[in-house]
Amino acid sequence: MPVKFYLPENQVPLEMHKVRVVQKLTLLPVGERLKAIQEAGNNTFLLQNRDIYMDMITDSGVNAMSDLQVASMQIADDSYAGSETFNRAKAAIKEVFGVDNVLPAHQGRAAENILAETFVKPGMFTLMNFHFTTTKAHITRLGGEVLELLDKKGLIPQSDDPFKGNFDLKRLRAVIKEKTPDKIAFVRVESGTNLIGGQPVSLENMLAVCDICHEFGIPSVLDASLLQDNVYFMKVREPRCKYMDTRSIYQLLASRFDIIYFSARKLGFSRGGFIIASDRKWTDRMMEFVPLYEGFLTYGGMEVRSIEAAAQGLLESLDMDYISQGPEFIAYLVKELDDYGVPVIKPAGGLGCHLNCSEIVPDIPHDQYPAAAVGAAVFIAGGIRGMERGTMSEQREPDGTERFAELELLRLAVPRRVFTLSQIKYCADRVKWVWDNRKLIGGLRWTQEPKVLRFFFGRMEEIGYWQEELVAKFRKDFGDSL
Ligand code: F0G
Secondary structure (H helix, E strand, O other), rough: OOOOOOHHHHHHOOOOOOOOOOOOOOOHHHHHHHHHHHOOOHHHOOOOHHHHOOOOOOOOOOOOOHHHHHHHHHOOOOOOOOOHHHHHHHHHHHHHHOOOHHHHHOOOHHHHHHHHHHHHOOOOOOOOOOOOOHHHHHHHOOOEEEEOOOHHHOOOEEEOOOOOOOOOOHHHHHHHHHHHHHHHEEEEOOOOOOOOOOOOOOOOHHHHHHHHHHHOOOOOEEEOOHHHHHHHHHHHHOOOHHHOHHHHHHHHHHHOOOOEEEEEOOOOOOEEEEEOOOOOHHHHHHHHHHHHHHHOOOOOOOOHHHHHHHHHHHHOOOHHHHOOOHHHHHHHHHHHHHOOOOOOEEEEOOOOEEHHHHHOOOOOOOOHHHHHHHHHHHHHHHHEEEEEEEEEHOOOOOOOOOOOOOEEEEEEOOOOOOOOHHHHHHHHHHOOOOOOOOHHEEEEEEEEEEOOHHHOOOOEEEOHHHHHHHHHHHHHHHHHOO
8 A cells, every 4th residue: 555655745656675686777878879769760679678778668578576486486397297386376376366277378469369269260259348469460360350349438548537448338238239149259358458558447347248248158258467457456446446355356357257368477577378267168178279389288388487487476466565566656657747748648557658649749640650759759868668559550451551540659668666766757757858849759751661560570760850850959958968
């Protein structure tokens, strides 16, 4: 629970852990930052980590481990079959979720592949609050279609709605009736809804989705990759959860959803992934794909030390001191930026802070990639690497025209337990400088545009010389400082 400071003006989120292993960072001079982003084709995925001061591209696989996680890795039992490590992971999953049936997968998208292979047939629909890139790719690859049934309030960039990830339950019912239950592969609830800004789903809404699925005999699936943030928000924003402990929330969900899967790169502060179910009829249906795609049933493509770390990390996902750190730091960053007038997605969610680039650079058209341009500017300003979540991350239509993103966002992820508050404050300060100098920012155009997943590999260049002008302004404002 938040610690109260004596003087209200001193109130900041307080870490309930200390740092005992550190990694040296460098902050390049602004001229070298310009060179690095231009050499990376203005694509933050192509930057080298050695050139980055704050890596805010993702919260996946980059969360800090605890002392107990590091210690647990020493006792990993490296056996192909029947590993004690896997038994310990199963015991941790039982402790958190209360279920016995566990399948391993090498990461979240591998679990999605297994789910899709098991349930999706050509012409079938999967219904979800919102898609995630890898989830959708596996479903459409198999001839299935994704229908998004997010309550439309979730797409309003700035609001005070505490659960913007909620399903529109009326539409869920209507779509099930319209498409008929036998055509629906499963209904998937994504906790901590990633692509709309890490926004949570309420416990009430999740349980209502389960009830509807049950009524129509459709499998209910929870993507729990971002569940620890979501549980934190349930505890602080949903009255019925206030007096529930975190374990009872995880266990209630596991008793009501047919299947839960997650990326242990997020939930578990480690690497890897799992699929779990309270009734073994579900895991039995999926089991055969594990040795086929992943590895034997007791490691599933994961390295045993990561499984040990994930087991301990899952236990830590019960601890409010740990799971509050991410959301509280994100809330701090969002509040600082909001106070400065910078347009950000509100309310603050989990995962990271999302800058609304359509409002920061309204004159840059979608096909000059405003969010990627702001991403390059933020890197030039502070050596801070974010992730474009806008038109650049979309795929062109089959006829070659652009598909414009609904929201042009730059995601600044806050990996858990990694940054100090002074670094978060530095980030807010440099983003404020970008905001004050937004008029200097111009568009980008492709120099190499791959046909698939262009946001990963594609290269762009500035239109004109706005980046050099931005550097000149930086030097004027910051002098010799990095
Ligand atoms: N589901 C959600 C909600 C995710 O955010 C991710 C990954 C996955 C599934 C896939 O898991 O990476 O272990 O294969 N999100 C990462 C991100 C990539 O940066 O947001 P994975």
